[in-house]
Amino acid sequence: MSRAETSRRGSRPGRAGIRDVAAAAGVSITTVSDALNGKGRLPDATRRHVREVADRLGYRPSAAARTLRTGKSGLIGLTVTTYGDEPFTFTEFAYFAEMARAATSAALARGYALVILPATSRHDVWSNVALDGTVVIDPSDQDPVVSELVRQGLPVVSDGRPAGSLPVTAWVDNDHEAAVLGILDHLADAGARRIGLLTGTTTDTYTHLSTTAYLRWCERVGQDPVYEAYPAHDPCAGAVAADRLLARPDRPDAVYGLFDPNGTDLLAAARRYGLRVPDDLLLVCCSESTVYAHTEPPITTLSLKPRRIGTAVVQLLIDAIEGADSDRPVEQVIPTELIVRTSSQRRPPRTTVSPPRSPEKT
Amino acid sequence: MSRAETSRRGSRPGRAGIRDVAAAAGVSITTVSDALNGKGRLPDATRRHVREVADRLGYRPSAAARTLRTGKSGLIGLTVTTYGDEPFTFTEFAYFAEMARAATSAALARGYALVILPATSRHDVWSNVALDGTVVIDPSDQDPVVSELVRQGLPVVSDGRPAGSLPVTAWVDNDHEAAVLGILDHLADAGARRIGLLTGTTTDTYTHLSTTAYLRWCERVGQDPVYEAYPAHDPCAGAVAADRLLARPDRPDAVYGLFDPNGTDLLAAARRYGLRVPDDLLLVCCSESTVYAHTEPPITTLSLKPRRIGTAVVQLLIDAIEGADSDRPVEQVIPTELIVRTSSQRRPPRTTVSPPRSPEKT
DNA sequence: TGATCATGCAGAAACGTGTCTGTCAACGCG
DNA sequence: CGCGTTGACAGACACGTTTCTGCATGATCA
Secondary structure (H helix, E strand, O other): OOOOOOOOOOOOOOOOOHHHHHHHHOOOHHHHHHHHHOOOOOOHHHHHHHHHHHHHHOOOOOHHHHHHHHOOOOEEEEEEOOOOOOOOOHHHHHHHHHHHHHHHHHHHHOOOEEEEOOOOOOHHHHHOOOOOEEEEEOOOOOOHHHHHHHHOOOOEEEEOOOOOOOOOOEEEEEOHHHHHHHHHHHHHHOOOOOEEEEEEOOOOHHHHHHHHHHHHHHHHHOOOOEEEEEOOOOHHHHHHHHHHHHHOOOOOOEEEEOOOOHHHHHHHHHHHOOOOOOOOOEEEEEOOOOHHHOOOOOOEEEEOOHHHHHHHHHHHHHHHHOOOOOOOOOEEEEOOEEEOOHHHOOOOOOOOOEOOOOOOOO | OOOOOOOOOOOOOOOOOHHHHHHHHOOOHHHHHHHHHOOOOOOHHHHHHHHHHHHHHOOOOOHHHHHHHHOOOOEEEEEEOOOOOOOOOHHHHHHHHHHHHHHHHHHHHOOOEEEEOOOOOOHHHHHHOOOOEEEEEOOOOOOHHHHHHHHOOOOEEEEOOOOOOOOOOEEEEEOHHHHHHHHHHHHHHOOOOOEEEEEEOOOOHHHHHHHHHHHHHHHHHOOOOEEEEEOOOOHHHHHHHHHHHHHOOOOOOEEEEOOOOHHHHHHHHHHHOOOOOOOOOEEEEEOOOOHHHOOOOOOEEEEOOHHHHHHHHHHHHHHHHOOOOOOOOOEEEEOOEEEOOHHHOOOOOOOOOOOOOOOOOO
16 A cells, blocks of 8 residues: 555656556556546446546656557647748747737647747757647748658648648638738728838748739739838848838838838838828738837738637647548638728728728628 | 568558668668667668668657657647636737747757647646646746646746745746836936836736835835736736826826836827826836837837747756756846837937946946 | 346557667687 | 687567457346
8 A cells, every 4th residue: 555656667756657556446457547538338436446546646647658559649730931040030929929829729728739840940859749730830832841741641731821732731821912902902092192012022922922912903003013122030121121111202102011010110210201190101011919009190900810810720730630520621711800090091080990801890 | 672561560651660661771670779879889881771771761760659768758848827818928928929939949959849838728738748847937836737747856947936935946037126126226317206117916926026126116215106007918908007107196207117018008198198208208118029119209128038038948947857967057047138218318318228237238 | 047248347469669688700819 | 729708780678558359247038
């Protein structure tokens, strides 16, 4: 009855194994496993007895052994493709934080945990962790890690349409073209004659799709494109680019900024040039931050709904892992939300919140 | 020589095991293991041959099996104690994101990966993942998970002094009292007569230490405390509290806000009451965001240096895991950085950046 | 009363790796 | 020429769990 008794071999004194529980409860290993996992056909008395003994010994099943035996680790990779040497891009912070938070919650609710793994990383780290599947944010078809994961047969769900012909299991994305077109129409409705764009020099799909949509819109309405591009990972470059955009001879009377800090940067630049917002300059930027509700004036923002995306991505991935033939589509488009504030309205606002494409309430 | 040959048992066709490599290379399992891990005493020819065959077969050692055998998983938990039902507090976002980024980088550089695990979470998730150690952000002595980890003998390093008598392996923190005192002195030097505080209702050590330091400073200089507290996880409550603070009959002429969004909130509130910053109201807030460099006027911020903290925490933890008797102290205090901008200076700024306590350059 | 069957539980085989022990050949040396 | 030594490798075990198979025991029924 000594509580320190362990298996015949001198295992770690701090950890009790399933054998110790079996010995202490006077049953076999099988019975312990079945009792704790609710698997076999045992009388409730035995089940309770085993559980009580296990609790008393502080028994915790070894995750490694369980993973080895079952082939499931309960771990999901959360991957960000990197452009510089940093794990993730600075401008993605608010988006990434929100998205990761939602993904963590969703995974946790279904018994999974998230592992942060930059796509560009030492190979040994990737192979050292047993993953059941992976979430990839904005994957590039250049990423050798992602293609190898797919080749190994692991489920891969991407946030953002996969570039090239990357055969991911499923993906979730916003309709970036529609979002940009909606914003441009919104600005034109507010009286903008020449709409500028603050965009990035990176090659990710978000930047690419948004810029392309802008250029096509300009072509359609017959406006000369007015845009400045800068490396989005450099916050200082953003301020400089905002300044450059407003210093141009063909200065726009409305600007949409693709990245989170663009709003304050553009506001500061407008102030330097004596431009009043929204009277002389209409402003919209893509951001998840609430600071734009309290700036002077409050700035209209486009939210990509990272929480909904994070949740959806994890649900799709776990469905694929568990082989559940869920009725969820493997390609989900999450609607964006345009939060209209003073900066994009020449008249006092009538509505505070309106979705960009669907007039009915969400 | 058929490439599809597998072990005697019909294992997954996609995954090659160490037995397959041994068979294909015409050597034993031991030789393969030694050749790949650089362990045994093998001629270079054999070593190269085995590695080549392993590469050709696309062999990846099973992480689960390795973990089971070696007892090391290469996984580090990243834990945030939660106050609401969300995985982490909203106001910690920028701090958490920066800290997590640095921690991820540091862990990766030493061959480890990070697992996000809310402290308040289903117990089965915690026991389902094999951790080598855990980083805990702002631990509460109420957290049963943390105390159990410590009891299990796992290394636990905390960001923030452990509350109560939580026996963590090591911790890293800022000197919050010194930081607050430095800011108050800075504001007083700039001419503030009555300094207010925007603080939180939560019981974490950061809020507690900062508030206590403020109250002691007030007592020392003989000023009546002027502060408003609000639940920090609610962004709207922050705006309301900022408004309340400036609406008081004993309105302060300088305010320090403990949380990230306080700067914009206070600025908006000041604008509503017609207070000019910094002429009528001096402003400082604790934030990691760069938006405060471009507000009107730019706002002085206190940075807690989350990147240095994240790096230090991970280094300490991995040192403890690997049993390296490192010369690093087990209690590290990271200096904060006061980034002085217009909002806290009645005169035009002489220096743009100055550390709060040490006059010499960092 | 003996055959059938469901029930409750024990034994043992994996999962895939790292590593301890042991074998066999070659070789140096007295 | 015999013997100890060393290099190069093979065999076998253990890590801790899950689960398949199978053996008792008692109950049910012809």
